[in-house]
Amino acid sequence: MTVRELPVLDQPEVVACCAPLAAEVLTAPEADTLAKQFAALADPVRLRLVSLLATDEGGAVCACDLVEPVGRSQPTVSHHLKVLVDAGLVTSERRGRNVWYATVPAALEALRTALAAR
Amino acid sequence: MTVRELPVLDQPEVVACCAPLAAEVLTAPEADTLAKQFAALADPVRLRLVSLLATDEGGAVCACDLVEPVGRSQPTVSHHLKVLVDAGLVTSERRGRNVWYATVPAALEALRTALAAR
DNA sequence: GCAGTACATTGATGTCTGTCGATACGAGAC
């Protein structure tokens, strides 16, 4: 039999977390969730990866086209992409031998909301 | 003569960094700058501090009122506040024996802009 | 089946970061 992963966690449901920081004081769990998402953006390599994905006309980019632009080894880029996917900021999709990555606009928008003024 | 600090660096000029991630691909230096600001928000304690400052009616909060709400030692809170100030997200002002902290709305707005869609 | 390509995972290493106790500094009160 072929081993298949459970579909349950296929799409991260990490999208919207919190009301704006300035609306009411964050609870500790809310702060934890938000901090993890900001942590995913707190690395220059990951920011450039997100930027590469977000600026792409087609909306998705092959992993093979992400290694050279950021100037890191293939395993390092793969690691960073995983961090972004785990944070729910990016999705991945296998197409044949390649894996294509794309941003999750709703997730970035949720972070914008968290930073909004009162 | 009374010693006065130089006005040059009084207000951190770290405010606006970059065009939206989705507008054009970040350069490495831009990514570095942005990453530092997101890193300042990538900690639950600091997020709660920012939230405490941002939700305050008066717009500024005494350091003495920030220790208990976040449940960390006074040195730890002082450290986190320094990180936020260094990132340009928060300002500090001495008033007598106390130090008052406030958010820098323009800095948070700049981060929102960076996250904006195309 | 086998070989080759594309990506992920593992393991090791050096660096960064959050935390706290102890201590220093600055400002007001006396």
Add this chain to the structure above:
DNA sequence: GTCTCGTATCGACAGACATCAATGTACTGC
């Protein structure tokens, strides 16, 4: 001046993280 209170800095430690070489896994083509 001294004392006290509020805040910042120092030093140490443990845990987290970025990085890469080596290796594993999944897919395609033959």
